[in-house]
Amino acid sequence: MAETGDLALSVRNLKTYMYANNRCNKAVNGVSFEIHKGKTLCIVGESGCGKSVTASTIMQLLPTLSRIEEGEVIYHSDDGDIRIDQLARNGRQMRAIRGSEIAMIFQDPMTALNPVYTIGFQIIEMLLYHTRLRGRKRFNKAIDLLRSMGIPLPERRVREYPHQYSGGMRQRAMIAIAMSCNPKILIADEPTTALDVTIQAQIFELMETLKRDHGTAIMLITHDMGVVAELADDVAVMYMGNIVEAGPVGVVLRNPVHPYTRALLESIPVLGRGKNQEIRAIPGQTPDPYDRPKGCQFADRCRYRIDQCDAMPPETQISDYHRVMCWRYEEFTANAAE
Amino acid sequence: MPTYIIRRLLTLVPMAIVISFLVYLGLELTPGDAVSHMIPPDGIGSMDPERLQMLRESLGLGQPFLVRYWIWLTGVVQGEFGYSLSGGVPIAQIFLTRLPATLELSIAALVISSIAGSILGTISALTRGSKTDQALTTVGMLGVSIPEFFIGLVAILIFSLNLQWLPVGGRLMPGDDSFWDRIPNLVMPALVLSIMMTAGVMRYARSSMLDALSKDFVRTARSKGMPEWRVNLLHGFRVALTPVIVLIGFRLPVLIGGTVVIEQVFQWPGIGNEFIASVRAQDYPLVMMIALFSVIAVLLASLIVDILTAVIDPRVRLGD
Amino acid sequence: MTIAQPDRGKRRRSKLDAQFDRIRDREEAGQVKKRRRGRFWNKFLNNHLAVAGLVVFTFIILVSVFAPLLTSYDPRAVDLRSMTQAPSLEHWFGTDRTGRDVFARVLYGGRISILVGLGSAILCAIIGVIIGIYSGYIGGWLDWFAMRVSEVFMAFPQIILVLLLVSILGQSLANLMIIFTLTGWGGIYRMARARMLSLREEEYVQALRSFGLGPARIAYKHMLPNALGPIMVNITLSTAAFILQEAALSFLGLGVPLSVPTWGNILNAAQDLRILENYWWIWLPVGVTISLFVLSVNFIGDGLRDATDPSQQG
Numbered sequence: 001m002a003e004t005g006d007l008a009l010s011v012r013n014l015k016t017y018m019y020a021n022n023r024c025n026k027a028v029n030g031v032s033f034e035i036h037k038g039k040t041l042c043i044v045g046e047s048g049c050g051k052s053v054t055a056s057t058i059m060q061l062l063p064t065l066s067r068i069e070e071g072e073v074i075y076h077s078d079d080g081d082i083r084i085d086q087l088a089r090n091g092r093q094m095r096a097i098r099g100s101e102i103a104m105i106f107q108d109p110m111t112a113l114n115p116v117y118t119i120g121f122q123i124i125e126m127l128l129y130h131t132r133l134r135g136r137k138r139f140n141k142a143i144d145l146l147r148s149m150g151i152p153l154p155e156r157r158v159r160e161y162p163h164q165y166s167g168g169m170r171q172r173a174m175i176a177i178a179m180s181c182n183p184k185i186l187i188a189d190e191p192t193t194a195l196d197v198t199i200q201a202q203i204f205e206l207m208e209t210l211k212r213d214h215g216t217a218i219m220l221i222t223h224d225m226g227v228v229a230e231l232a233d234d235v236a237v238m239y240m241g242n243i244v245e246a247g248p249v250g251v252v253l254r255n256p257v258h259p260y261t262r263a264l265l266e267s268i269p270v271l272g273r274g275k276n277q278e279i280r281a282i283p284g285q286t287p288d289p290y291d292r293p294k295g296c297q298f299a300d301r302c303r304y305r306i307d308q309c310d311a312m313p314p315e316t317q318i319s320d321y322h323r324v325m326c327w328r329y330e331e332f333t334a335n336a337a338e
Numbered sequence: 339m340p341t342y343i344i345r346r347l348l349t350l351v352p353m354a355i356v357i358s359f360l361v362y363l364g365l366e367l368t369p370g371d372a373v374s375h376m377i378p379p380d381g382i383g384s385m386d387p388e389r390l391q392m393l394r395e396s397l398g399l400g401q402p403f404l405v406r407y408w409i410w411l412t413g414v415v416q417g418e419f420g421y422s423l424s425g426g427v428p429i430a431q432i433f434l435t436r437l438p439a440t441l442e443l444s445i446a447a448l449v450i451s452s453i454a455g456s457i458l459g460t461i462s463a464l465t466r467g468s469k470t471d472q473a474l475t476t477v478g479m480l481g482v483s484i485p486e487f488f489i490g491l492v493a494i495l496i497f498s499l500n501l502q503w504l505p506v507g508g509r510l511m512p513g514d515d516s517f518w519d520r521i522p523n524l525v526m527p528a529l530v531l532s533i534m535m536t537a538g539v540m541r542y543a544r545s546s547m548l549d550a551l552s553k554d555f556v557r558t559a560r561s562k563g564m565p566e567w568r569v570n571l572l573h574g575f576r577v578a579l580t581p582v583i584v585l586i587g588f589r590l591p592v593l594i595g596g597t598v599v600i601e602q603v604f605q606w607p608g609i610g611n612e613f614i615a616s617v618r619a620q621d622y623p624l625v626m627m628i629a630l631f632s633v634i635a636v637l638l639a640s641l642i643v644d645i646l647t648a649v650i651d652p653r654v655r656l657g658d
Numbered sequence: 659m660t661i662a663q664p665d666r667g668k669r670r671r672s673k674l675d676a677q678f679d680r681i682r683d684r685e686e687a688g689q690v691k692k693r694r695r696g697r698f699w700n701k702f703l704n705n706h707l708a709v710a711g712l713v714v715f716t717f718i719i720l721v722s723v724f725a726p727l728l729t730s731y732d733p734r735a736v737d738l739r740s741m742t743q744a745p746s747l748e749h750w751f752g753t754d755r756t757g758r759d760v761f762a763r764v765l766y767g768g769r770i771s772i773l774v775g776l777g778s779a780i781l782c783a784i785i786g787v788i789i790g791i792y793s794g795y796i797g798g799w800l801d802w803f804a805m806r807v808s809e810v811f812m813a814f815p816q817i818i819l820v821l822l823l824v825s826i827l828g829q830s831l832a833n834l835m836i837i838f839t840l841t842g843w844g845g846i847y848r849m850a851r852a853r854m855l856s857l858r859e860e861e862y863v864q865a866l867r868s869f870g871l872g873p874a875r876i877a878y879k880h881m882l883p884n885a886l887g888p889i890m891v892n893i894t895l896s897t898a899a900f901i902l903q904e905a906a907l908s909f910l911g912l913g914v915p916l917s918v919p920t921w922g923n924i925l926n927a928a929q930d931l932r933i934l935e936n937y938w939w940i941w942l943p944v945g946v947t948i949s950l951f952v953l954s955v956n957f958i959g960d961g962l963r964d965a966t967d968p969s970q971q972g
Contacts, residue, residue, distance in 0.1 A: 614821070
């Protein structure tokens with residue numbers, strides 16, 4: 001295990017349930033992971049697997065009808081550890097962390113920016129609450145931020161409204177807001193899903209630069225294995241509220257153990273392997289969140305299902321860094337090593 | 339911004355022309371002709387028929403319909419609204435004496451309902467599901483369901499006849515007394531007139547605010563670590579305000595219509611009261627003119643609303 | 659390790675927490691069964707106010723329709739020996755200035771008032787929907803023309819246009835319904851048209867078109883059912899509006915001729931301050947009845963809107 005000194009955030013056995021429509025959806029059902037300082041953790045999974053809820057839990061930005069049931073979210077700040085899960089949702093302590101220590105960017109930069117305020121105003125708002133900059137200095141800082149995000153003519157752009165920006169520019173502005181107070185952790189919730197492929201690459205490049213220059217830890221949520229291979233230091237694969245497999249990106253992508261991770265990797269065509277490469281779609285569909293399988297959540301779609309899978313498999317540490325949640329991990333580890 | 343206003347004005351003008359045309363058509367089809375509309379009725383009797391005929395020709399009554407309309411329209415634009423059939427008073431003079439009362443009443447009601455409606459609706463949305471919210475929602479539903487004149491009658495019974503706090507009705511004319519002396523007469527009609535609109539604005543402000551609060555940018559605002567009041571007011575309320583202002587503009591005709599009934603209940607000497615009297619007396623020139631003016635008031639109000647939304651919402655101002 | 663103490667925010671949510679615990683227990687016990695009724699009825703019946711509205715609405719309609727069974731008085735029969743009598747066993751709501759039984763008048767008045775309100779609303783819906791669907795789906799000159807006409811109608815404050823038409827056409831029950839329909843179809847027309855414009859772009863409509871179905875068949879048979887929710891909501895809301903308008907017009911003495919008992923005409927008597935002050939039974943019961951009826955219609959409308967709006971959850 002890594003030393004606590006190099007951790008930015010630890011999540012232990014986190015359970016977050018959603019209570020809309022008088023039903024209980026166990027969206028995040030026992031999740032543990034760590035974010036290391038200056039590293040990128042990718043959380044990958046299909047939509048509805050709980051990855052966004054995990055992010056919202058860390059920021060305490062959950063909807064009213066939801067609750068952290070169990071577990072710990074610990075932010076390792078410079079002044080000691082803070083149990084985020086125990087802070088009041090919109091209390092002073094939580095607000096002091098949001099934005100200045102942990103910042104977040106969202107999926108759709110069109111809807112995530114307020115249409116009635118200028119980009120400059122929305123950056124300055126962040127500086128207003130977390131820095132001592134005032135007046136002209138604050139305004140200049142906003143311009144500097146836009147410039148460092150690669151936005152041309154920042155002096156003019158700072159006075160413009162979101163709808164005057166292109167999609168890629170908006171996400172850059174969003175990142176400018178998030179980075180304005182040099183946060184220790186940047187949570188990016190599918191930041192490029194709404195953007196063109198060419199713009200995606202630029203945004204990721206920008207995030208890489210920020211990580212390198214500022215030592216910001218990044219928690220990147222995505223459904224794209226290609227992005228994981230490109231950017232991640234660590235990866236956690238989520239399925240129906242659990243992390244089914246986690247570890248350093250090289251280990252997990254090269255020797256995937258969990259059948260779901262393997263299925264995900266097999267379902268992506270790889271450039272250069274030609275037309276005849278075997279692409280396997282994952283059979284079946286994700287179960288109804290209100291009618292989940294009792295045991296392993298993936299059992300119904302799994303080729304290797306055995307009777308034991310009717311019980312929830314434990315999280316098993318198969319090497320120092322590599323963790324998996326499957327009953328048959330030993331067989332798979334053996335043949336993965338081949 | 340100026341081009342935006344001009345463009346909006348240009349769309350209003352055709353509408354005003356079409357409606358003035360319809361009103362003129364109504365005038366031609368109802369009893370009486372242009373002469374009787376333009377000359378005091380007691381003057382007509384004393385004129386000899388030959389002169390009357392000459393006058394008719396000089397007014398272009400022998401001309402084709404469209405020419406007659408043009409003559410009438412240019413007259414209206416210059417303030418020649420014709421004469422009321424009953425009493426032979428110039429309609430322009432009726433407007434001059436009656437309009438201030440109606441403006442006073444409707445502007446008071448508009449201000450009350452816009453402010454109270456938005457504030458109550460916002461409170462209701464922010465406390466969604468609570469006792470406050472349920473109480474406000476229920477009261478709002480009552481407000482749009484009880485006939486305003488019935489509320490007016492009950493108010494007269496309680497506050498004027500029983501408690502004797504406020505006068506039964508009527509209005510002191512300007513100059514009679516100081517501004518403050520005139521307030522008691524205004525309080526009840528303005529409040530009663532504002533009830534339905536307040537309830538409407540409140541219901542709409544609530545749903546608009548809930549809609550705004552569910553938007554992604556509110557989550558972004560919260561992710562900046564700002565206090566809740568700032569998130570709710572600067573990001574929620576500010577964005578919810580545009581549709582509320584549009585609704586207020588949309589409801590203005592209802593408010594103007596409401597003055598007709600409320601002026602009758604409280605014997606308020608405004609245009610609405612005059613309108614009822616003219617409808618009862620089938621005084622068509624006056625009926626048509628008041629209708630025409632109500633439309634122009636609505637069109638102007640919608641223009642003001644458009645300008646207001648453009649001022650507060652950059653998407654409208656800078657769009658297309 | 660410094661651990662922040664849980665502060666007040668946590669405790670304030672305790673009521674919500676209790677509710678969550680209940681839902682969670684039920685969910686874990688597997689007590690949540692598949693719903694038997696459709697989503698629409700489920701949502702509508704869960705809305706207590708809408709159900710209460712439906713009950714009151716039905717009750718008022720039934721007592722109006724079966725008025726002859728409930729009272730033996732003729733609502734128009736003048737009885738000068740029993741003028742302005744207070745409520746008694748004989749006259750439940752008392753009698754008015756000419757000795758007519760107020761209870762009978764409220765019951766029979768309901769027939770006319772509801773006929774005017776509901777009838778005009780349905781007429782508006784028929785006209786508005788037929789033109790709206792046609793012009794929304796097919797467009798063309800009729801679309802342009804209907805849009806302009808509705809703009810002209812909607813530029814007037816409705817009550818002023820109604821009174822203007824009353825002054826020209828004269829006062830009668832039929833005229834009033836014609837006038838309400840003329841002045842009220844614009845709203846539902848625009849709604850139906852807008853709905854069609856957005857439905858037209860949906861894939862299933864494109865698919866139907868590629869199957870070679872005729873435009874009229876697609877518009878009226880396949881698209882109309884998908885616009886029914888908002889149309890129903892609109893009908894209820896305009897019923898409420900028309901009943902209020904009929905009452906206001908009759909109160910002014912410009913609605914249905916005063917000889918016909920309607921809710922508004924009964925209230926007309928309260929313009930006289932003496933009646934307002936001394937004979938509450940002449941105006942209070944009918945005022946409450948109108949308010950209750952309109953309230954129930956509005957609650958039904960709200961319930962329908964929530965139940966048919968797929969975007970609303972919870």
